[in-house]
Each structure stands twice: as structure tokens, then as C-alpha cells.
Amino acid sequence: YQTSINAPRQKTQAIVKQAAAKAGIELELKSVTASVFFSSDAANPDIYARFSTDLQMYTTTQASPDPQTFMEQFASWEVAAKDNKYQGRNITRWRNEEYDKLFRAAETELDPAKRAALFIKMNDMVVQNVVVIPVIFRNKVQAVSSRLRGHEISGWDNDTANLFNWFKV
Incomplete structure (x- = not known):
């Protein structure tokens, strides 16, 4: 059961391992340095895109209110494989x-x-096909100075998406 190294993920791994043990399933935990885990080095067996373990944990989010781009990651033509150097999103x-x-x-x-x-x-x-199992949701907190104008807080974009509109009053 592999994931990248960070405290919430190792805590989640431990919880899942303990629950699996109660069901009689033995899990071996593997923690990979994030720079390796999220690397695009197709030759490295530890990159998350290769998914060379039985279980794996990583974060994927929907960055847009429209689900098309997010849902395309489950399409057959997006399968990550050796022939596409594990660059597919599936x-x-x-x-x-x-x-x-x-x-x-849906595309049309x-x-x-x-x-x-x-x-x-x-x-x-x-x-229903247990393609993914949502395990954790990380809340995000945003704060803005009362002197800053032009900033738009959105659950669909990063904090600085419209930085070019910011100004102080």
C-alpha cells in the first residue's frame, strides 16, 4: 500500500492497515518521497502513474465546476501504460x-x-466498480486582507488565479 511521504497520508495508511488486519488482510506499507512518487520518470517503479502496488493513495481533485475533464481520467483511452510512458490520466x-x-x-x-x-x-x-475509494477530504481555508481588492475566492481555482486584478486600498 503505497503513497507519498506526508503526515496525513502515513496516518491514513496506519488506519487502513489496522482495519485490514481486523479483516485478516496483511498490508505492507510503502512511503515514497513525493518528488519520486509524483515524478514522470517512466523507468521508476515507484511513480504513482505506474500503480505497481495493490493499493495506492494520492489526491485527485475536480478543478472546474464542469465534470468533463475530471471524469475523463476514467476513460479507457486515458490508461497510463508503458507504451505512453505512464502519461495517461487513468x-x-x-x-x-x-x-x-x-x-x-456527454462530450456532445x-x-x-x-x-x-x-x-x-x-x-x-x-x-459501484470500486475504481477509487474516497478516503480523505482536505478542507481549504482562504483569508484575504480587508485592504485587498480584486481578489475572488473560488473553490474551483487556485488562490492566485486572478492575481493580475489585485490591488491595495
Whole structure:
């Protein structure tokens, strides 16, 4: 069970290992330096994109209110593999023809309600097939000086996305 080295991840590994032991499952924990784990060095077996262990923990987030880019990481054409130097976004290597068809339909669906229904169905497939198991959610706190103007706080972008609009009063 591998992940990168940071305190919350090692704590989570320990909790999962203890729970697995109660179920009679023995887990070997592996902690990899973050610069190696998140590296793009295809020759290194410890990069998260190779997913060379039975279990792996990493963070993936939806950066946009629109789910298309996020959900594409589960499409078959995005599988991370040796032939693409593990650059595909589908690190779990899950393949499902029905999911792929739903994704292609969502790409061209113009009716927002129908498109949302397609993504909900895709999300249900990912959950029901245990492609990923959401383990932890990290809250994010943002604060802004009362003298700063032009800053927009958004759950969908980084803190400095509109830095060019900032000014002090």
C-alpha cells in the first residue's frame, strides 16, 4: 500500500492497515518521497502513474465546476501504460466500454440536464466498480486582507488565479 511521504497520508495508511488486519488482510506499507512518487520518470517503479502496488493513495481533485475533464481520467483511452510512458490520466487502468460510450455522449450533449445525468451515471459506475475509494477530504481555508481588492475566492481555482486584478486600498 503505497503513497507519498506526508503526515496525513502515513496516518491514513496506519488506519487502513489496522482495519485490514481486523479483516485478516496483511498490508505492507510503502512511503515514497513525493518528488519520486509524483515524478514522470517512466523507468521508476515507484511513480504513482505506474500503480505497481495493490493499493495506492494520492489526491485527485475536480478543478472546474464542469465534470468533463475530471471524469475523463476514467476513460479507457486515458490508461497510463508503458507504451505512453505512464502519461495517461487513468492511473487505475480501469476499462469499461459502457463508461466510454457515456463519456463520448456527454462530450456532445447540449442539454445540461441530460449531460448532468450522463455524468451522474458515469460517477455511479466508478463508485459501484470500486475504481477509487474516497478516503480523505482536505478542507481549504482562504483569508484575504480587508485592504485587498480584486481578489475572488473560488473553490474551483487556485488562490492566485486572478492575481493580475489585485490591488491595495
